[in-house]
Amino acid sequence: MPRPKTHDLALRVRLLDRAGELLSGEGAAALSLRRLAADVGTSTTAVYSLFGGKPALVRELYVEAFQRLGKRLRAVVPTGDPADDLVRLGIAYRDSALADPHLYSVMFGATVPGFEPDDTATAQSRAALAPLLDVIRAGTESGVFTDAGGTMAMACWGLVHGLVSLELCGNLPPDLDVATTYEHALRANTAGWTRRQSTVVDQVVPADRVD
């Protein structure tokens, strides 16, 4: 029949690898289809036959990025102290982002115009945060945290993502000891979700959180 296929799974992997390298090494601007195809030794057509276009290729990187994040978070083994586990998860989150900043920007920043994660991709991203949900559930069940219907997970994710985002965008003072400050912020946030001794009435805590 026809000529043998060269747009196969192996080429697909090589394209993804090289795309990740370009993104991590030289940023989003360096990731052009012509450059990518030339580096891998094929033509731009390969991206269209194997993925469907540049946004679809970036979608794969998006999934890959969240899988790496999930791997790092799962590597944080619970110690039984939910508050401490929560802080350690936050630190692992930052480590993951700093290890591959451009890949992190694919997850949230609009690195590539026209790319919008679809539902299945979003679901995969949510799955990466399972360790966070586990720790919060454990802490809530043991009475350490006072979560109110999933609110706490969103708050924790927002905090770590926001801080990491500010750091990567260069919005933090250059002379700042980020690691220490970051951990301080994590501990303060954790403390805010921590149940206080019931005999103490702290006026600053809103009424709907005291039970």
Next chain:
Amino acid sequence: MPRPKTHDLALRVRLLDRAGELLSGEGAAALSLRRLAADVGTSTTAVYSLFGGKPALVRELYVEAFQRLGKRLRAVVPTGDPADDLVRLGIAYRDSALADPHLYSVMFGATVPGFEPDDTATAQSRAALAPLLDVIRAGTESGVFTDAGGTMAMACWGLVHGLVSLELCGNLPPDLDVATTYEHALRANTAGWTRRQSTVVDQVVPADRVD
């Protein structure tokens, strides 16, 4: 001498206005110099003679965005309750972002490749957060907050930015009551920075924050 100038300050304002409209109405992809020039009734040269290029034009939008944010934050008049003021500042921050999502993305997201805010632009952005610093200073001086060298401001900024960013990226569950959840998160974070009664020893609070 020469022909009369039409690349003047009035045209500059019109270009900025239209650029903001394009960004807010149709997103970053719609902001091309040819489209912009045609809409305003000039040529792409105007952007180069008046700004210096597309990144420089975006820089102006960056400054404009932070000025709008600063205006919203300054509109929050302190009540004397620093904890409550802090939460209200956070809500104003989100309102500002939701009012013009694409302008918000210029502040942090890499909306336009090649655009990096310079030092003066960064300084202007920092100035927009002055109300936040004021409230934290007031709360610290009155003994309500326990800040440790500017850490608290970064944490608060990180939290609001992170939550808003997740919301704008569509990373939050669609059926979530974001406003309520958002305020919960703000109150919890605020509580974490609130000084507790000195007689209570809370084991979850790290030792370096108890003084």
Next chain:
DNA sequence: TACCGATCCATAACACTGTCTTCAATCAGA
């Protein structure tokens, strides 16, 4: 063995982008 036809994919075209150069249009002063 020679041919054929189905299949694959590199090449090239298209419409767009930001940027830079060219040069005709313009108007004050001589």
Next chain:
DNA sequence: TCTGATTGAAGACAGTGTTATGGATCGGTA
């Protein structure tokens, strides 16, 4: 009226993502 400096629109250039085309390649058939 002529000159000459200056302005800014038009066009060139190199790049982008995407798509249409047609040559190259092989198995099955005559």
